[in-house]
Amino acid sequence: MRTRPNRYQALITAALLAVPALVSAAAKPANAIDRVFEFRLLVDGQQSWKNGLQATEATTRQEYVVRTTLRSDGFLYSDNLLDADQALRLEIKPQFYARKGLNALKALNGGKLPSAEAADALAERDSKTGASCFDGYECNNRAVERLAAINALKANSAEELEEFLAAPGIADVPRYLYFFGYAGCPVSIKLRYDVQVKGTRAFDRDRKKLEPYALSRSADSPGSDDDRKTLCEKYVVTVDTLKGGVFVENLFLPSPPGTSVTTRGSSAGPIEQLPLPPPFEVLNWTSEKLRSTPGDQFKQAVTLPITAPLDGDYTIQGSFTGSLMVNFAWSFKPAAAAKPALPPAVQGARKPVTH
Numbered sequence: 001m002r003t004r005p006n007r008y009q010a011l012i013t014a015a016l017l018a019v020p021a022l023v024s025a026a027a028k029p030a031n032a033i034d035r036v037f038e039f040r041l042l043v044d045g046q047q048s049w050k051n052g053l054q055a056t057e058a059t060t061r062q063e064y065v066v067r068t069t070l071r072s073d074g075f076l077y078s079d080n081l082l083d084a085d086q087a088l089r090l091e092i093k094p095q096f097y098a099r100k101g102l103n104a105l106k107a108l109n110g111g112k113l114p115s116a117e118a119a120d121a122l123a124e125r126d127s128k129t130g131a132s133c134f135d136g137y138e139c140n141n142r143a144v145e146r147l148a149a150i151n152a153l154k155a156n157s158a159e160e161l162e163e164f165l166a167a168p169g170i171a172d173v174p175r176y177l178y179f180f181g182y183a184g185c186p187v188s189i190k191l192r193y194d195v196q197v198k199g200t201r202a203f204d205r206d207r208k209k210l211e212p213y214a215l216s217r218s219a220d221s222p223g224s225d226d227d228r229k230t231l232c233e234k235y236v237v238t239v240d241t242l243k244g245g246v247f248v249e250n251l252f253l254p255s256p257p258g259t260s261v262t263t264r265g266s267s268a269g270p271i272e273q274l275p276l277p278p279p280f281e282v283l284n285w286t287s288e289k290l291r292s293t294p295g296d297q298f299k300q301a302v303t304l305p306i307t308a309p310l311d312g313d314y315t316i317q318g319s320f321t322g323s324l325m326v327n328f329a330w331s332f333k334p335a336a337a338a339k340p341a342l343p344p345a346v347q348g349a350r351k352p353v354t355h
Contacts, residue, residue, distance in 0.1 A: 004031075034111045034335035035179055037066040037235060041253070042327040043282055049199070051318025053210060056199030058322070062278060064253055065190040068231045069335060071182050078167075078173035082238050082247040084292065094148065096178070101149025102165060104142075111159055116153040118183050142352065175242040177293040188321055189223030191256035194274045197309050203264070211265045213309055214305030219258025219276050227254040237332065239296070246332055248290035253278045279324060281306055299329035 019057040025270045043062040049055065105119050106112060152161060167173035202208055236249040255275035262269045281304045289300070303326045309316070 005213070007091070033072040033074050033177065033179075034069050035181075035237075035239075035332055036067060036071070036335055037070050037237065037332050038242065038289055039286075039328065039330040040065045041282070041286065041329075043324055045279070045310070045324035046320060047320060047322030049309065049316070049318055049320050050256045051316060052207060052320065053315075054199070054201050056197050056201065056213065058195065059198040060195045060310050060324075061192075062194070063190070063192040063213050064278070065188075066231065066254070067186075067188040067250075068181065068235070069185050070179035070186075070235055070332075072177045072238055076168060076241065077176045077178060078163040078171035078174050080176050080238050080240070081178050081247055082236065083094065084324075085336055095169070097145050098152045099165060100147040101145035101147070102152060102161060104147050105153075106146060113153065113158050116150060116334070119150050119153050119230060128281045170337065173242070179235070179239065181232045183232055183281055187228045187231045189221075189224075189227060189231070189254060191219060191221045191223055191254060191260055193217070193221075193256050195221040195276070197311060201264075201316070212263070214263040215278055216263075217258060217260045217311070219256035221256040223254050224257050224275075230254075232263070239332075244295055246290075246293045248287075250295075250330075251283070251290050253283055257261045261316060264291075279282035279306060279310070280308060282324060282326055285326065289328065290330065293330075295328075296333060297329075297331040299327075300326045301325070314320065331332045 010061040041062075041064040045060045047058040048062075049058070077096075079088075079095075081089070081092055081096060083089045083092060103111065105114055108114075109118065150163075154332075156164075159240065195215070196212070199213055200210045201213040202210050230252060234250070234252045240246070255277040257273065258276040260272040260274055260276075266273045285302065285304055289298075305324055306322045306324050307320050308314075309320055310322075
């Protein structure tokens with residue numbers, strides 16, 4: 001295992017653990033590699049609720065089709081940025097930020113590492129030009145990388161840092177590509193959402209005066225502006241080019257902007273405009289499935305129990321029972337090979353991932 005000087009590790013770790021990284025939205029670098037991140041999720045569910053004499057039946061049908069592009073700088077790292085070992089991940093991430101920041105400072109300084117004092121001046125000059133700022137999120141990431149680089153310059157010699165930049169990481173074998181979203185990435189979103197609840201409820205203080213009750217929520221949307229922006233900022237993926245594994249930090253399921261109408265007795269209430277979130281059971285399951293996959297595509301159907309109310313209203317208490325039929329297909333292919341629609345995939349196919 002290759003290690004860093006302890007003083008270097010201690011200086012950069014505390015400030016960087018929770019901050020994501022983002023590839024620059026400038027012109028595509030010469031060695032950059034693009035891959036298309038795509039998934040299709042279908043959810044069909046039913047749910048029963050009872051609380052004393054009150055009872056409702058609910059159904060839902062939801063569809064999420066998302067396609068975006070992630071980018072790698074083409075550098076093969078020896079460490080998995082999304083390693084399942086949390087302690088190791090907390091060592092890998094800060095070193096990645098320091099590497100990014102040091103390389104950026106070298107580019108500003110004619111290809112050589114500046115002194116710590118010169119780095120402060122270069123960073124200030126770069127910030128004033130506005131060249132690194134496309135929005136607050138990206139500026140924040142660059143600031144974190146710059147801080148890591150300056151701390152590293154203050155704590156290590158130029159020779160130590162050049163050795164660090166020449167090495168692929170802590171381990172010796174270069175094998176991992178890191179992919180990130182980037183500002184202005186191409187995005188395609190298709191969201192359909194339907195929840196219907198019918199039955200009887202009581203709204204008086206003693207909950208005894210039953211009356212017919214219905215709730216209808218629906219959406220058919222290409223996603224909101226925030227959804228599109230989030231897709232270009234959200235994802236972090238690593239690809240193991242040696243063994244073919246793919247690791248995804250989290251799956252983002254947009255909450256489509258939709259409508260909600262409640263009917264009590266024969267009177268329908270006003271139409272509300274609101275985001276409609278996916279069931280958390282589905283979000284948890286899909287995120288877990290993508291945390292580590294043996295290949296760059298798969299599909300699976302599963303039945304999940306659902307105990308949380310489909311309308312998100314926990315105040316009515318009582319018992320919720322039901323199930324969700326989930327069909328999930330996912331693909332992470334090189335941009336040149338990716339097609340507009342997901343190809344057939346078999347879960348468990350262990351084929352090496354090339355780049």
